[in-house]
Amino acid sequence: MPLQAHYQPYRLNFRFAAGTSRGILTEKTSWFIKIYDKENPSIIGIGECGPLSGLSIDDRPDFEDTLQNICREFNRLDLEIYSWNISIILEQLVGNQWPSIRFGFESAMLDYLHGGKRALFDNDFVSGQKGVPINGLVWMGSHESMLQQVEEKISAGFTTIKLKIGAIGFQEECAILAYIRRHFSAREISLRVDANGAFTASDVHSKLKKLAEYELHSIEQPIAPKQIDLMAELCEVSPVPIGLDEELIGKFDYAEKRRLLKQLKPKYIILKPTLLGGFELTREWIETAHRLDIGWWITSALESNVGLNAISQFTAEFDNPLPQGLGTGQLYHNNIPSPLTIQEGHLLYDSLQAWDFGLLNSSRISSTA
Structure with missing residues (x-):
């Protein structure tokens, strides 16, 4: 079964009004990429596309439409993920003009490749040995x-x-x-x-x-x-x-x-x-x-x-x-x-603390069909 990619928008709300020289921030929207195989849905790679308003080059009105089209193309291509081909997929699927989408897909693919456990790399930080x-x-x-x-x-x-x-x-x-x-x-x-x-x-x-x-x-x-x-x-x-x-x-x-x-x-x-x-x-x-x-x-x-x-x-x-x-x-x-x-x-x-995606799972999942 080919891998599938879907996305979910999620609005993050600041605890306080965060002041910058570009203005006051009170909320920010991210789009979460989920990559999985329908025949083995227990393994889900998750990545985040979070363009920063007024700063990211892909902070554009057509951002979500583009993200949806990239997910559709990913689903159409019947892809398998290996460590050696992630950069090839990113170059052909996303290119350079959508950096936050590229980051989100790269993170989701790395997560999926490592078993969907939110451990994208193997180092002392992930094992809890070093901060x-x-x-x-x-x-x-x-x-x-x-x-x-x-x-x-x-x-x-x-x-x-x-x-x-x-x-x-x-x-x-x-x-x-x-x-x-x-x-x-x-x-x-x-x-x-x-x-x-x-x-x-x-x-x-x-x-x-x-x-x-x-x-x-x-x-x-x-x-x-x-x-x-x-x-x-x-x-x-x-x-x-x-x-x-x-x-x-x-x-x-x-x-x-x-x-x-x-x-x-x-x-x-x-x-x-x-x-x-x-x-x-x-x-x-x-x-x-x-x-x-x-x-x-x-x-x-x-x-x-x-x-x-x-x-x-x-x-x-x-x-x-x-x-x-x-x-x-x-x-x-x-x-x-x-x-x-x-x-x-x-x-x-702290690996003793669990991830809790309850808030995300209650958010709507986009249709990329």
């Missing part, structure tokens, strides 16, 4: 709410804190950074900031100079992408190490990736597999970064625990001591219950 270090994320909000988040993260054992900046006023944000530094040195607490491209050509140099006073680990995407000459200059002269994030989105060709990193020479790149087209395409960024002596870490793109689990397991395939951006599993009050837990600044996979 992945993560940063504590502080969302934009009022001065008081951001300070409260900082204190909560430090109390929870995080030694790396990442703050979203660029929305409440630069002086207020500097005051929060100054507060942290008055109480914790750079050796005690590492600080990252993410501007999401909020700075302009006229103010970026002065703001980076001011931010350097707080001994930051790095700043992500200080200016909007596609300002190549200015970004190259900033990567060279900035007193705060620069990490590229949005700059990487939409780049799928290996040669193009290498040219970009050679030209800009950032200190770090920040990788979101959902936005970059899945694991193999993300691996190209990692291998290129290694060859050019560029640091990297991986972050979620606000996926549910299904996507976060897949990304975390992939991250654990690499020996990277830098804290990763994978602490988003507690964002939603209707997230899919999973074995993922956070303890003392580490993401852990």
